[in-house]
Amino acid sequence: MTAMNVDNIVLQPGYLDGNKGRLFTLYNLPENKQHMVFLFLPSFAEELNRCRVMVAMQARQMVAQGHGCLLLDYYGTGDSEGDYSETCWSQWQQDLNTAWQWLQKQGYQNIALWGLRTGALLAISEAVTHPERYQRVLLCQPVLDGKQFLTQFLRVRIAMLMDRGMKKETTQDMRNSLQQGESVEVAGYEITEKLVAELEQQKMKDYAVSDATPVIDWFEVVMSPEAELPFASQQVLNIWKDQHVDCRVHTFTGPFFWQLHERELTPDLLNKTNQVLLLNK
Amino acid sequence: MDIEKIIKAILKQHLQLGDEVNSFTRETSLLGALPELDSMGVVNIITAIEENFGCTIEDDEISAESFESFGSLVDFVESKL
Numbered sequence: 001m002t003a004m005n006v007d008n009i010v011l012q013p014g015y016l017d018g019n020k021g022r023l024f025t026l027y028n029l030p031e032n033k034q035h036m037v038f039l040f041l042p043s044f045a046e047e048l049n050r051c052r053v054m055v056a057m058q059a060r061q062m063v064a065q066g067h068g069c070l071l072l073d074y075y076g077t078g079d080s081e082g083d084y085s086e087t088c089w090s091q092w093q094q095d096l097n098t099a100w101q102w103l104q105k106q107g108y109q110n111i112a113l114w115g116l117r118t119g120a121l122l123a124i125s126e127a128v129t130h131p132e133r134y135q136r137v138l139l140c141q142p143v144l145d146g147k148q149f150l151t152q153f154l155r156v157r158i159a160m161l162m163d164r165g166m167k168k169e170t171t172q173d174m175r176n177s178l179q180q181g182e183s184v185e186v187a188g189y190e191i192t193e194k195l196v197a198e199l200e201q202q203k204m205k206d207y208a209v210s211d212a213t214p215v216i217d218w219f220e221v222v223m224s225p226e227a228e229l230p231f232a233s234q235q236v237l238n239i240w241k242d243q244h245v246d247c248r249v250h251t252f253t254g255p256f257f258w259q260l261h262e263r264e265l266t267p268d269l270l271n272k273t274n275q276v277l278l279l280n281k
Numbered sequence: 282m283d284i285e286k287i288i289k290a291i292l293k294q295h296l297q298l299g300d301e302v303n304s305f306t307r308e309t310s311l312l313g314a315l316p317e318l319d320s321m322g323v324v325n326i327i328t329a330i331e332e333n334f335g336c337t338i339e340d341d342e343i344s345a346e347s348f349e350s351f352g353s354l355v356d357f358v359e360s361k362l
Contacts, residue, residue: 159323162345170340259325260297261317
């Protein structure tokens with residue numbers, strides 16, 4: 001499949017009124033209100049920045065196919081109002097609700113969730129809570145375990161302290177500080193007890209998926225085209241299979257764009273996502 | 282198991298390094314020498330080592346000494362197996 005020409009496709013910046021302040025969005029909505037709109041749930045902290053170029057490219061390719069998209073920055077993150085210390089899982093849910101309601105008011109009925117990394121956790125959690133709201137769900141490189149993810153994230157501070165030759169801390173030290181009501185700064189982001197406590201409880205395998213859950217497409221990177229998914233992903237997928245969830249898996253290869261300092265595109269993921277959307281208009 | 286080869290593949294994938302990785306020797310400097318190896322890069326490498334070698338790295342084992350050179354990183358991984 002050849003790359004799509006998206007030169008003329010623009011994502012409009014705009015703000016939605018959230019419950020605490022204005023939420024930044026980038027969007028391009030179809031004239032035909034029956035067409036599907038993909039509501040994007042972003043990745044976490046610095047990962048959000050690292051993914052911007054790739055996400056914008058994917059969004060423009062979706063628009064080129066006749067779909068709509070709405071990219072959301074949660075309250076306290078990205079270009080939305082509020083401080084990072086105010087961001088947390090329950091706020092993300094609130095902001096997603098704001099965006100969904102706004103799309104409803106515009107007359108769009110076919111709304112899909114498109115979650116990247118921790119955004120994929122939120123997408124499934126919401127699809128399970130409100131199966132009637134969403135027609136389908138795209139998961140991109142999903143985070144499966146909020147606690148494990150946070151431990152890795154807190155380790156960025158350990159690496160920073162190490163790099164600067166400062167006094168060592170452990171993630172347990174940081175968790176202790178948080179429990180005493182102090183915030184902890186990781187890579188310039190102010191992390192709070194509430195953020196950690198809520199996200200730590202999220203586990204993909206614990207969500208009550210069923211045959212009523214909207215159809216799911218799961219995209220995950222592998223080191224070579226014939227490689228299998230990691231064991232942790234297979235475990236979740238086996239549970240879902242037992243619950244009769246309609247989930248299709250698509251593996252891709254290429255740069256780990258959510259991790260990289262240099263903004264990278266992963267063409268294989270763009271192509272595979274486009275193929276899935278083309279087949280299921 | 283060719284530990285050096287696996288670590289090279291990990292560095293290449295997670296730091297988006299080119300074929301320069303193939304010419305890394307034990308003496309090649311990492312931390313402070315590779316701009317791609319920032320704090321997030323260090324954590325991504327550690328996570329990849331844990332996943333690829335099936336080992337667990339404790340917080341207090343994350344040290345600048347291990348990331349000083351390619352050789353020190355290989356020694357560190359060998360010590361975990």
